[in-house]
Amino acid sequence: MATFTHHHHGALLKTPLSGRARIPGSKSSPGPFRVRMSLQETGPSLAVVGVTGAVGQEFLSVIQDRDFPFRSIKMLASKRSAGQSLNFLGQNYVVEELTRDSFDDVDIALFSAGGSISKEFGPLAVERGTIVVDNSSAFRMQEGVPLVVPEVNPEAMEGIKVGRGKGALIANPNCSTIICLMAATPLHRHSKVVRMVVSTYQAASGAGAAAMRELEQQTHEVLEGKPPTCKIFQRQYAFNLFSHNSAVLPNGYNEEEMKLVKETRKYGLVSLVVFLSVRNDTDVKVTATCIRVPVMRAHAESINLQFENPLHEDTARDILKKAPGLVIIDDRTSNNFPTPLEVSNQDDVAVGRIRRDVSQEGNYGLDIFVCGDQIRKGAALNAVQIAEMLL
Amino acid sequence: MATFTHHHHGALLKTPLSGRARIPGSKSSPGPFRVRMSLQETGPSLAVVGVTGAVGQEFLSVIQDRDFPFRSIKMLASKRSAGQSLNFLGQNYVVEELTRDSFDDVDIALFSAGGSISKEFGPLAVERGTIVVDNSSAFRMQEGVPLVVPEVNPEAMEGIKVGRGKGALIANPNCSTIICLMAATPLHRHSKVVRMVVSTYQAASGAGAAAMRELEQQTHEVLEGKPPTCKIFQRQYAFNLFSHNSAVLPNGYNEEEMKLVKETRKYGLVSLVVFLSVRNDTDVKVTATCIRVPVMRAHAESINLQFENPLHEDTARDILKKAPGLVIIDDRTSNNFPTPLEVSNQDDVAVGRIRRDVSQEGNYGLDIFVCGDQIRKGAALNAVQIAEMLL
Numbered sequence: 001m002a003t004f005t006h007h008h009h010g011a012l013l014k015t016p017l018s019g020r021a022r023i024p025g026s027k028s029s030p031g032p033f034r035v036r037m038s039l040q041e042t043g044p045s046l047a048v049v050g051v052t053g054a055v056g057q058e059f060l061s062v063i064q065d066r067d068f069p070f071r072s073i074k075m076l077a078s079k080r081s082a083g084q085s086l087n088f089l090g091q092n093y094v095v096e097e098l099t100r101d102s103f104d105d106v107d108i109a110l111f112s113a114g115g116s117i118s119k120e121f122g123p124l125a126v127e128r129g130t131i132v133v134d135n136s137s138a139f140r141m142q143e144g145v146p147l148v149v150p151e152v153n154p155e156a157m158e159g160i161k162v163g164r165g166k167g168a169l170i171a172n173p174n175c176s177t178i179i180c181l182m183a184a185t186p187l188h189r190h191s192k193v194v195r196m197v198v199s200t201y202q203a204a205s206g207a208g209a210a211a212m213r214e215l216e217q218q219t220h221e222v223l224e225g226k227p228p229t230c231k232i233f234q235r236q237y238a239f240n241l242f243s244h245n246s247a248v249l250p251n252g253y254n255e256e257e258m259k260l261v262k263e264t265r266k267y268g269l270v271s272l273v274v275f276l277s278v279r280n281d282t283d284v285k286v287t288a289t290c291i292r293v294p295v296m297r298a299h300a301e302s303i304n305l306q307f308e309n310p311l312h313e314d315t316a317r318d319i320l321k322k323a324p325g326l327v328i329i330d331d332r333t334s335n336n337f338p339t340p341l342e343v344s345n346q347d348d349v350a351v352g353r354i355r356r357d358v359s360q361e362g363n364y365g366l367d368i369f370v371c372g373d374q375i376r377k378g379a380a381l382n383a384v385q386i387a388e389m390l391l
Numbered sequence: 392m393a394t395f396t397h398h399h400h401g402a403l404l405k406t407p408l409s410g411r412a413r414i415p416g417s418k419s420s421p422g423p424f425r426v427r428m429s430l431q432e433t434g435p436s437l438a439v440v441g442v443t444g445a446v447g448q449e450f451l452s453v454i455q456d457r458d459f460p461f462r463s464i465k466m467l468a469s470k471r472s473a474g475q476s477l478n479f480l481g482q483n484y485v486v487e488e489l490t491r492d493s494f495d496d497v498d499i500a501l502f503s504a505g506g507s508i509s510k511e512f513g514p515l516a517v518e519r520g521t522i523v524v525d526n527s528s529a530f531r532m533q534e535g536v537p538l539v540v541p542e543v544n545p546e547a548m549e550g551i552k553v554g555r556g557k558g559a560l561i562a563n564p565n566c567s568t569i570i571c572l573m574a575a576t577p578l579h580r581h582s583k584v585v586r587m588v589v590s591t592y593q594a595a596s597g598a599g600a601a602a603m604r605e606l607e608q609q610t611h612e613v614l615e616g617k618p619p620t621c622k623i624f625q626r627q628y629a630f631n632l633f634s635h636n637s638a639v640l641p642n643g644y645n646e647e648e649m650k651l652v653k654e655t656r657k658y659g660l661v662s663l664v665v666f667l668s669v670r671n672d673t674d675v676k677v678t679a680t681c682i683r684v685p686v687m688r689a690h691a692e693s694i695n696l697q698f699e700n701p702l703h704e705d706t707a708r709d710i711l712k713k714a715p716g717l718v719i720i721d722d723r724t725s726n727n728f729p730t731p732l733e734v735s736n737q738d739d740v741a742v743g744r745i746r747r748d749v750s751q752e753g754n755y756g757l758d759i760f761v762c763g764d765q766i767r768k769g770a771a772l773n774a775v776q777i778a779e780m781l782l
Contacts, residue, residue, distance in 0.1 A: 195750050195751075196750070197588045197695045197750065199590035199680075199693035201592065201632055201682065201684065215630075216614070219610060219614060220614060223607070223610060223611060223614070234726070235730065235732075236732055239606075239685065239686055239687050239732070240686060240730055240731055240732040241592055241684060241686060241691060241730065241731060242728065242730045243726065243728040243743070243744055243760065245726060247726070248723035248724075248726055251746060251747065251749065252704070252723060252744065252745065252746025252747065252758075253746060253749065254726070261749060261750075285749075285750035285751070286749075286750055287695060287748045287749055287750035287751075287756070287758055289590075289693040289695075289744065289758055289760060291592065291691070291693065291760075293592065293632060293684050293685075294630065294684075294685050294686075295630055295631060295632060295685075296630050300632060300682070302590035302680040302682065302693075304588045304678060304680075304695075313643070332639035332643060333639075335625070335634065335636060335638070335639055335645070337633065337634040339626060339627075339631055339632065339633045340631055340632060341626075341627055341630070341631040352634070353634055353643065353680065354643065355642060355643025355644060356642065356643065357678045358642065358644065358652060358676075358677075358678055359586050359587070359588065359652075359676035359677055359678035360586075360676070360678075365678070367643075367678055367680055369634065369680060369682075
């Protein structure tokens with residue numbers, strides 16, 4: 001565990017978890033008895049760009065949890081953070097300033113330092129032969145850059161491997177898109193999704209560790225009857241919710257919503273359709289309303305699906321049961337369905353409220369509700385899973 | 392102001408409002424210089440059933456704010472609460488136990504004490520000649536009982552008036568339905584809504600004052616690293632959200648969602664359609680996903696609309712601007728849209744995020760986002776507005 005985390009974050013960042021149930025069948029968090037080497041002899045050389053951020057820290061946690069092999073790891077951040085020390089797997093590291101020369105002899109670089117850093121340093125790293133897995137939106141819609149969720153469209157990155165001496169860019173989709181498609185894609189493979197209406201319930205973490213601290217601080221203040229301190233967001237967040245803080249475009253959608261619309265179309269929801277020679281399901285119609293709610297680190301999404309052919313809810317449940325990286329929490333009798341809290345710090349996305357949409361004829365529609373850890377599957381885990389496929 | 396409120400509620404129930412903007416054009420909260428008589432000579436005799444609850448208290452606030460005329464008012468509650476004293480408009484009242492004889496000489500009774508109380512005492516009151524405005528779900532779907540939002544379908548209660556010596560039942564719709572239809576109906580009048588997909592963000596208040604106190608207490612506990620006390624809800628509410636706590640039906644929808652589906656159909660979204668001799672738009676297709684979020688007293692709803700005929704978003708904005716009881720907050724440049732906090736304690740429902748749905752052809756679809764005070768327009772205000780129409 002990267003102890004760095006604990007120095008920099010508020011009390012809640014790692015511990016809003018009291019009372020949460022363990023997800024049945026969850027694949028994360030290895031048992032306490034697993035032993036691992038503090039430094040491997042084999043494996044690629046890694047670099048983590050933006051290592052002091054919320055996602056950067058989670059990269060380290062995921063690398064540890066999944067025993068991701070590496071022979072070396074560079075901790076990179078801005079000049080401001082450079083020089084800080086960081087303990088990872090029993091080793092001390094000094095955070096280095098990101099420069100043009102940071103990527104000599106780096107096989108895989110995991111980027112999460114914002115779009116402008118990615119735009120500047122991503123191509124430089126590729127030139128040096130590094131495979132960049134980028135968590136920003138900088139390259140997602142760029143022609144030729146695979147936009148990958150390993151469970152959804154692994155074939156998109158075919159041919160990109162460590163050891164072939166060639167750099168490459170691979171983009172990690174937006175967190176809301178990943179979490180949505182983890183459930184929508186398996187269904188789409190069975191019966192094509194023609195239209196999808198998504199409303200999100202997005203956590204503070206999507207705006208970074210400072211936003212999580214702001215939510216915590218504001219909540220203290222409001223409970224004490226003090227005016228809330230608004231720095232990251234322009235309005236009170238504690239005991240409130242608001243339209244996503246990204247810029248609103250001329251069509252009235254904000255950037256977060258258009259990511260869901262466009263990214264879903266780019267990789268066409270589904271990989272297996274490739275076998276039917278349909279490269280991208282660019283005709284999948286998506287609308288989204290993205291809302292920030294006072295939750296720490298996991299997103300929820302209410303998803304309404306319209307299918308081309310009937311899909312019975314029992315069939316849908318069977319499909320989702322078998323889908324990788326997904327757990328079903330769908331107990332109508334006890335009113336037990338996914339919540340952000342119980343997926344927090346978990347790898348799997350949870351899906352529930354699976355039901356026939358009463359507003360559509362027959363079995364042409366379904367409503368589902370998903371929750372996924374925004375920092376983990378929504379960002380760091382997905383990137384490390386991509387890196388695993390590079391080996 | 393009913394001072395009772397302050398004795399019984401947690402600190403946040405009336406004051407989660409720091410930092411909120413005043414809604415432009417809002418009609419609530421009269422100025423401080425308005426004088427009113429503490430007891431009127433004229434007006435109907437009133438009874439408030441469930442006066443010690445969150446909605447019961449709000450009935451009193453609304454009666455005061457709107458100068459609702461009455462010649463007497465009975466404060467009714469369960470045996471447990473009977474005997475408590477209560478100050479209203481400078482007069483002291485003793486809370487009386489609700490009995491079969493409570494309604495002698497009562498013209499209008501405002502009920503908000505749960506469905507079973509309404510079922511038992513509502514018909515008894517009607518027999519005595521009382522007009523009952525019921526906030527529970529007991530009679531909403533009953534044939535012959537008008538289900539009324541005054542801005543939406545006032546004609547449904549035509550012929551029911553105080554002074555004709557006849558009792559009657561009038562049902563107040565569910566809070567989520569009212570808040571949704573305040574914005575959907577004006578649009579539907581212009582271009583028929585054929586299908587509506589709703590995802591809600593529902594406040595604690597919908598589950599009563601005790602739920603609001605539980606959210607406040609849990610938030611304290613979680614911030615202090617203690618396990619949260621779960622009494623009203625079965626899981627942690629602070630920094631979390633969950634599927635609405637109402638029972639889940641065999642079709643997978645919970646009762647709250649089916650209220651939105653069925654109530655919307657019962658009064659057919661719209662009143663003006665009556666002139667076209669279509670009594671109820673029972674063919675309006677609705678699906679809903681209802682989620683409880685950690686917000687105190689105002690609901691938000693993400694609403695996707697499909698129209699029979701094209702409706703341009705500019706036309707929609709003009710229609711909503713003119714709609715009674717509605718304010719538009721829709722500033723894309725400053726990312727200023729409705730939030731639960733700024734509609735808290737306000738009469739008007741706020742609507743924003745008005746935009747053409749990119750997932751539908753041409754102008755056949757719109758996405759909107761609404762927020763409304765659950766206790767006020769979602770319950771007490773709507774009931775008092777109904778009562779005003781009885782005079």
